[in-house]
Amino acid sequence: MARNRFDVDEDLESPFDLAHFRRAMVYIRKQKKPMILAFTLSALSAAIGLSAPLILQHVVDVTIPEKAHGALIGWSALTLVTIVVSVILATIRSRIMTRVGQDIIFEIRSDLFRHLQDLPFKYYDDRPQGKILIRVVNYVNSVSDVLSNGIINFILEIVNLIFIAAFMFAVNVKLSLIILAGLPVFLAVMLLIKTRQRRAWQAVSNKSSNLNAYLQESISGIRVTQIFTREEHNEGIFTRLAASFRTVWMRALRYNLLIPFTVDNLSTLVTAAIFLVGLLALGPAEVSFGVILAMSSYAARFWQPILNLSNLYNSFINAVAYLERIFETLDEPVTVTDVPDAKALPPVRGDVAFDNVTFAYDPGLNILENLSFNVKAGESVALVGPTGAGKTTVVNLISRFYNVTEGAIRIDGHDISLVTLRSLRSQMGIMLQDSFIFSGTILDNIRYGKLDATEEEVVAAAKAVCADEFIREFEHGYLTEVNERGSKLSQGQRQLISFARTLLADPRILILDEATSSIDARTERLVQQGLNELLKGRTSFIIAHRLSTVKNCDRIMYVSDKGIAESGSHDELLAKRGLYHRLYTAQKMEA
Numbered sequence: 001m002a003r004n005r006f007d008v009d010e011d012l013e014s015p016f017d018l019a020h021f022r023r024a025m026v027y028i029r030k031q032k033k034p035m036i037l038a039f040t041l042s043a044l045s046a047a048i049g050l051s052a053p054l055i056l057q058h059v060v061d062v063t064i065p066e067k068a069h070g071a072l073i074g075w076s077a078l079t080l081v082t083i084v085v086s087v088i089l090a091t092i093r094s095r096i097m098t099r100v101g102q103d104i105i106f107e108i109r110s111d112l113f114r115h116l117q118d119l120p121f122k123y124y125d126d127r128p129q130g131k132i133l134i135r136v137v138n139y140v141n142s143v144s145d146v147l148s149n150g151i152i153n154f155i156l157e158i159v160n161l162i163f164i165a166a167f168m169f170a171v172n173v174k175l176s177l178i179i180l181a182g183l184p185v186f187l188a189v190m191l192l193i194k195t196r197q198r199r200a201w202q203a204v205s206n207k208s209s210n211l212n213a214y215l216q217e218s219i220s221g222i223r224v225t226q227i228f229t230r231e232e233h234n235e236g237i238f239t240r241l242a243a244s245f246r247t248v249w250m251r252a253l254r255y256n257l258l259i260p261f262t263v264d265n266l267s268t269l270v271t272a273a274i275f276l277v278g279l280l281a282l283g284p285a286e287v288s289f290g291v292i293l294a295m296s297s298y299a300a301r302f303w304q305p306i307l308n309l310s311n312l313y314n315s316f317i318n319a320v321a322y323l324e325r326i327f328e329t330l331d332e333p334v335t336v337t338d339v340p341d342a343k344a345l346p347p348v349r350g351d352v353a354f355d356n357v358t359f360a361y362d363p364g365l366n367i368l369e370n371l372s373f374n375v376k377a378g379e380s381v382a383l384v385g386p387t388g389a390g391k392t393t394v395v396n397l398i399s400r401f402y403n404v405t406e407g408a409i410r411i412d413g414h415d416i417s418l419v420t421l422r423s424l425r426s427q428m429g430i431m432l433q434d435s436f437i438f439s440g441t442i443l444d445n446i447r448y449g450k451l452d453a454t455e456e457e458v459v460a461a462a463k464a465v466c467a468d469e470f471i472r473e474f475e476h477g478y479l480t481e482v483n484e485r486g487s488k489l490s491q492g493q494r495q496l497i498s499f500a501r502t503l504l505a506d507p508r509i510l511i512l513d514e515a516t517s518s519i520d521a522r523t524e525r526l527v528q529q530g531l532n533e534l535l536k537g538r539t540s541f542i543i544a545h546r547l548s549t550v551k552n553c554d555r556i557m558y559v560s561d562k563g564i565a566e567s568g569s570h571d572e573l574l575a576k577r578g579l580y581h582r583l584y585t586a587q588k589m590e591a
């Protein structure tokens with residue numbers, strides 16, 4: 001499958017349908033109580049607002065002609081009270097709804113993060129990180145207002161519309177029908193642009209995703225960019241991406257602006273029609289001038305909620321483009337997960353067996369074929385061989401980061417695809433090629449896999465891998481703050497820290513993928529001594545390009561041609577004078 005690049009728009013695998021919206025309702029329903037409260041406050045505030053014209057009418061028609069000064073002050077005070085109460089209610093509503101919006105964001109974001117934690121390596125292999133980040137951060141923000149205020153305003157505007165329609169029909173049915181005559185035209189415009197508008201907002205979400213992906217990639221790769229002085233070239237790429245975002249945004253906005261434009265013009269036309277029909281066709285016998293004035297005012301009032309509703313529809317269409325992405329992520333299948341009746345893997349001795357394992361990252365492209373081998377508990381096995389032969393793939397399969405395509409992997413006789421992932425991985429210590437350092441202290445980093453480890457245990461693990469000495473040399477020792485890129489640390493120091501992290505968990509099976517590649521020869525010898533101690537009684541798989549580091553392993557497996565080409569101890573393989581011998585002598589000559 002083609003890798004999803006920053007300049008490749010994401011296809012929507014599942015088209016948006018109502019079921020997606022129903023899913024959004026799950027988040028909204030949780031906020032039912034505050035939303036009903038906010039709705040009630042809005043309705044109250046609107047009702048109180050409506051009383052002002054009534055008071056005005058009474059004051060003009062009754063109070064002023066009667067010159068009732070006391071009553072006038074009373075009505076004025078009441079008007080002031082209605083305004084103040086209305087403002088207070090609106091403020092409370094807006095506070096409630098801000099909270100509701102934030103709660104919805106919180107819920108969706110938490111669900112996304114939880115799901116992302118479970119998604120297999122394969123998911124991350126196939127997409128730029130920026131495209132994942134933007135969903136959790138920006139898209140969720142963009143939908144919150146529609147899912148909270150949008151829904152309430154939608155209901156309020158509908159109620160408003162019904163009220164206004166009822167009032168205007170009560171005043172004059174014929175002129176009311178003229179006001180309604182604009183509706184089919186409006187609906188036709190909406191229908192006409194509906195699909196294009198949705199596509200336009202999907203394009204906006206795609207282009208912003210691309211932009212984000214490139215930005216993220218550029219920041220991660222800034223060192224390489226500067227080394228190769230690619231800044232100008234990269235600026236060009238960024239400008240192109242930003243320009244295409246601008247273009248699609250402008251296009252999407254054009255559709256959005258078309259709607260108020262249509263509403264404004266229809267409202268004006270309808271008002272003009274009322275005057276024309278009222279004055280010329282119906283005449284003063286049927287409608288008084290007061291009725292015409294009232295109906296023209298209703299026409300404007302009637303089209304206002306329609307305009308508000310269409311603006312809400314715009315935001316809805318916009319939000320849908322983001323919701324699709326959010327749900328697409330939430331629907332991403334967790335392909336590597338516990339089978340329905342998975343059992344916990346009991347504490348293992350550490351026998352590992354590959355039984356006719358075939359594996360492909362992408363269908364049809366087998367990386368391993370019919371691979372079989374048995375490793376006894378406590379045995380140390382080195383995986384060597386040319387770059388890209390599949391060594392990392394073999395160890396990734398033992399930890400079940402990917403599911404095998406065919407065959408089975410067994411630990412102590414248990415098929416690992418039938419046991420729980422947690423029970424499997426918690427008994428393994430895996431040190432990947434990339435010694436990732438998390439932001440926090442060195443202590444936090446070593447403790448990452450065993451949060452209840454005491455400080456003494458952390459120090460003991462660090463000592464075992466010869467990390468203690470350099471850690472203590474930092475001003476704050478184990479409490480030294482490091483960041484994600486581990487930029488305060490050298491590559492070798494990062495490796496030693498993640499080494500200590502792996503060993504602290506006291507795993508039965510150890511996997512070390514190029515774990516010592518960045519450590520200098522002297523430290524490596526020391527680490528090797530510590531390692532030899534720690535490897536005792538544990539099954540270990542060690543991948544190393546430097547053969548000097550693995551020659552003491554119980555067994556060396558030479559991985560090539562989708563399988564194990566040679567297997568045996570260092571001496572046996574040398575005596576065989578095959579592939580391993582060739583690799584070893586070549587390295588010796590280089591040294």
Ligand SMILES: Nc1ncnc2c1ncn2[C@@H]1O[C@H](COP(=O)(O)OP(=O)(O)OP(=O)(O)O)[C@@H](O)[C@H]1O
Nearest residue numbers: 125361362367385386387388389390391392393394
């Ligand atoms: N996530 C992936 N998706 C698709 N193909 C992959 C993926 N990871 C590795 N491959 C391919 O699988 C093959 C084996 O890769 P693997 O990383 O296992 O090799 P390796 O022997 O560990 O290499 P090295 O010594 O360079 O680390 C390579 O051809 C590689 O291109």
